[in-house]
Amino acid sequence: MERLQKVMAQAGIGSRRACEEMIQSKRVLVNGQPAVLGQKVDPASDTILVDGKPLGRLEPKRYFVLNKPRGYVTTSRDQFARRSVLDLVSLPERVYPVGRLDYDSEGLVLLTNDGELAYRIMHPRFKLPKTYRVRVKGQVSEDAVERLRSGVMLDDGPTQPARVELLKAASDASLLRITITEGRNRQVKRMCAAVGHEVIRLIRESIGPLRLRGLAAGEYRELRSYEVKRLYRAVGL
Numbered sequence: 001m002e003r004l005q006k007v008m009a010q011a012g013i014g015s016r017r018a019c020e021e022m023i024q025s026k027r028v029l030v031n032g033q034p035a036v037l038g039q040k041v042d043p044a045s046d047t048i049l050v051d052g053k054p055l056g057r058l059e060p061k062r063y064f065v066l067n068k069p070r071g072y073v074t075t076s077r078d079q080f081a082r083r084s085v086l087d088l089v090s091l092p093e094r095v096y097p098v099g100r101l102d103y104d105s106e107g108l109v110l111l112t113n114d115g116e117l118a119y120r121i122m123h124p125r126f127k128l129p130k131t132y133r134v135r136v137k138g139q140v141s142e143d144a145v146e147r148l149r150s151g152v153m154l155d156d157g158p159t160q161p162a163r164v165e166l167l168k169a170a171s172d173a174s175l176l177r178i179t180i181t182e183g184r185n186r187q188v189k190r191m192c193a194a195v196g197h198e199v200i201r202l203i204r205e206s207i208g209p210l211r212l213r214g215l216a217a218g219e220y221r222e223l224r225s226y227e228v229k230r231l232y233r234a235v236g237l
């Protein structure tokens with residue numbers, strides 16, 4: 001017996017978190033009854049329906065990397081009907097974005113139907129580094145860099161130590177490279193705000209070993225098998 005959201009994630013329905021939300025919003029039936037969170041199922045004998053459709057046999061796992069332009073959300077549905085990064089791809093399989101990039105953020109987004117990999121990339125326990133190139137207003141001091149490195153206090157608690165490089169500092173704006181392993185909501189922007197600098201532009205350069213490698217904004221490509229293997233190794237799979 002396994003937890004329902006894990007079975008759903010493994011079948012390529014969405015991340016574990018997305019599957020939990022589907023269970024809570026009563027979109028999932030197990031043997032004809034609405035599923036409840038935490039329920040365990042036997043994938044071999046229980047009948048599981050998601051939005052009325054049977055959980056298929058395992059779909060082939062697919063992995064894509066996309067260079068997100070500004071002005072797209074990384075969720076599939078948005079209350080303001082804004083454009084989604086999923087509108088930029090046309091793929092036979094159902095894939096979904098791993099983790100969030102804000103509407104006005106840019107850069108690397110991983111799209112996959114591999115629920116276990118997605119879960120481990122997002123969960124802070126696996127400490128997978130995510131690197132951002134960040135332009136901020138004003139001249140960042142060495143002192144501010146040190147504070148970002150050692151951890152700043154946010155309203156949801158202190159941040160873990162981060163890797164921070166000051167690439168350029170001028171009086172009107174500065175450029176930083178920041179690597180974090182947590183990925184809380186709007187974390188980089190909130191960290192910069194905590195040391196007095198508003199973010200003007202934020203581009204994700206990498207997730208663990210994964211890079212964009214020459215993709216222009218709005219373009220995507222399938223991962224090579226060595227890239228998938230490296231990602232697996234980086235999260236202990």
Ligand code: URA
Pocket residue numbers: 100101102103105185186187188189190202
């Ligand atoms: N941190 C942020 O503040 N925004 C993002 O989009 C990603 C990380």
